[in-house]
Amino acid sequence: MTAGLMVTPLDGWIAGRTGAAGGRMTRAELEVYQLARLNATIAQVRHMSSFYRRHFAAMGANGLTCLEELADYPLTTPADVMEHAGAMICGSQGDISRVVTLTTSGTTGKPKRLYFTSSDQKLTIDFFGCGMSTLVGPGDKTMILLPGERPGSVGELLFQGLLGIGARPVAYGLVQNLDDAVRTMCREEAVCLVGVPVQILAMARYWENWKENRWAPKCALLSTDYVSAAIVSELRRIWDCEVYEHYGMTEMGLGGGLECAAHQGYHLREADLYFEIINPASARPCPDGEYGEVVFTTLTRQGMPLIRYRTGDISRFIVEPCPCGSRLRRLERVYSRQEGQVYFGPGWPPVTMAELDEVLFPLPGLVDFTVSIVDAGQAAELTLVVEVLPEALPLDKSAILFAVRQLPAIRLAEQEGRLALTAEAHCRLSLAPGKRSIRIVDQTGKEAQSAG
Numbered sequence: 177m178t179a180g181l182m183v184t185p186l187d188g189w190i191a192g193r194t195g196a197a198g199g200r201m202t203r204a205e206l207e208v209y210q211l212a213r214l215n216a217t218i219a220q221v222r223h224m225s226s227f228y229r230r231h232f233a234a235m236g237a238n239g240l241t242c243l244e245e246l247a248d249y250p251l252t253t254p255a256d257v258m259e260h261a262g263a264m265i266c267g268s269q270g271d272i273s274r275v276v277t278l279t280t281s282g283t284t285g286k287p288k289r290l291y292f293t294s295s296d297q298k299l300t301i302d303f304f305g306c307g308m309s310t311l312v313g314p315g316d317k318t319m320i321l322l323p324g325e326r327p328g329s330v331g332e333l334l335f336q337g338l339l340g341i342g343a344r345p346v347a348y349g350l351v352q353n354l355d356d357a358v359r360t361m362c363r364e365e366a367v368c369l370v371g372v373p374v375q376i377l378a379m380a381r382y383w384e385n386w387k388e389n390r391w392a393p394k395c396a397l398l399s400t401d402y403v404s405a406a407i408v409s410e411l412r413r414i415w416d417c418e419v420y421e422h423y424g425m426t427e428m429g430l431g432g433g434l435e436c437a438a439h440q441g442y443h444l445r446e447a448d449l450y451f452e453i454i455n456p457a458s459a460r461p462c463p464d465g466e467y468g469e470v471v472f473t474t475l476t477r478q479g480m481p482l483i484r485y486r487t488g489d490i491s492r493f494i495v496e497p498c499p500c501g502s503r504l505r506r507l508e509r510v511y512s513r514q515e516g517q518v519y520f521g522p523g524w525p526p527v528t529m530a531e532l533d534e535v536l537f538p539l540p541g542l543v544d545f546t547v548s549i550v551d552a553g554q555a556a557e558l559t560l561v562v563e564v565l566p567e568a569l570p571l572d573k574s575a576i577l578f579a580v581r582q583l584p585a586i587r588l589a590e591q592e593g594r595l596a597l598t599a600e601a602h603c604r605l606s607l608a609p610g611k612r613s614i615r616i617v618d619q620t621g622k623e624a625q626s627a628g
């Protein structure tokens with residue numbers, strides 16, 4: 177353990193959950209707990225879910241003798257959830273306290289429904305509270321820039337988690353008006369912000385040009401979206417604040433993992449989730465430390481357990497021990513979602529959303545962007561529309577083009593005559609809720625795919 181660096185509070189919380197004495201556990205103790213929870217979950221879904229009874233029909237009834245045997249079980253895909261969510265529910269509908277409907281990208285996707293009981297939500301509240309104690313303490317005002325109006329929404333669960341550790345949550349919601357969000361932050365003297373990376377960056381950039389900017393937050397937690405290194409470094413520069421990243425998705429029960437003060441990967445929520453990194457082609461686990469698709473199994477979920485659920489995210493386990501001394505596994509920053517890629521044609525390397533983030537977000541005053549690709553036969557037409565604060569106008573379009581030409585895939589495709597680039601800059605003071613997207617449009621103008 178590095179001197180002065182606090183071990184992640186998740187370590188003690190998870191040790192307590194596994195029944196380890198004295199708030200410390202060994203890796204072996206955690207794995208004994210996980211194996212028992214995996215077997216209990218598999219038995220539960222075989223007994224109560226008609227989907228999993230069929231899905232696991234070819235598997236023996238004896239359960240697992242070691243964690244590695246989980247890899248013999250079939251994966252569960254987002255398509256399974258779209259088609260069979262109702263048949264995945266364990267127990268009665270009356271036990272369900274929260275249903276989340278996720279609209280999926282593309283033209284064919286049905287909505288995904290996820291079902292949670294109140295005990296499932298209680299575990300998420302506890303995770304949020306424990307995780308937030310990495311950033312804030314009793315009395316610290318924390319502004320929640322996430323949807324929180326409905327009971328069981330991410331903002332509301334975070335609100336309760338913060339109350340549980342004695343912090344003072346300020347429910348705000350997604351940023352739709354930068355001036356109002358920044359004024360509220362300063363009026364409330366919020367020590368900490370929690371929100372969507374691109375929205376918090378927009379607030380920081382607005383604040384930087386604002387005359388009354390006497391209050392700056394001390395820390396921020398970025399969540400619910402891919403976090404680019406360019407956004408983190410801009411927030412550190414503008415506010416001189418400590419930036420933490422969270423990894424999670426609704427399917428994980430919203431919370432999946434959180435950085436510690438060492439900022440070297442997400443410590444995983446291992447009492448409630450068992451993570452694997454698999455080779456997407458073979459579905460077999462990758463050797464530790466290699467990149468692959470993130471797959472997880474719920475260990476404590478009551479409403480709708482998920483077994484070997486494919487996230488579509490790419491990452492790897494960090495093999496080296498964390499400087500904070502935690503025993504928990506760490507996941508490297510999720511660097512791209514498989515679907516967030518732009519292809520220029522067969523045999524050409526794709527450009528990922530993550531790569532576009534890294535080259536575009538350093539542009540001064542930029543708060544958001546969208547990318548559209550139209551496949552126009554010989555050459556694809558790629559249009560970048562960047563949203564900037566008024567101070568940044570007029571933004572030289574050549575600066576945008578220069579930024580994206582830093583990406584070899586774009587530079588090459590352009591040189592070979594396979595890609596035509598155009599750029600536009602618009603003024604932005606208000607922000608629409610939601611995530612950024614890559615829109616891939618086919619020749620008929622129909623949206624073929626979008627990702628965020």
Ligand SMILES: [Zn+2]
Nearest residue numbers: 436498500502
């Ligand atoms: Zn750590």
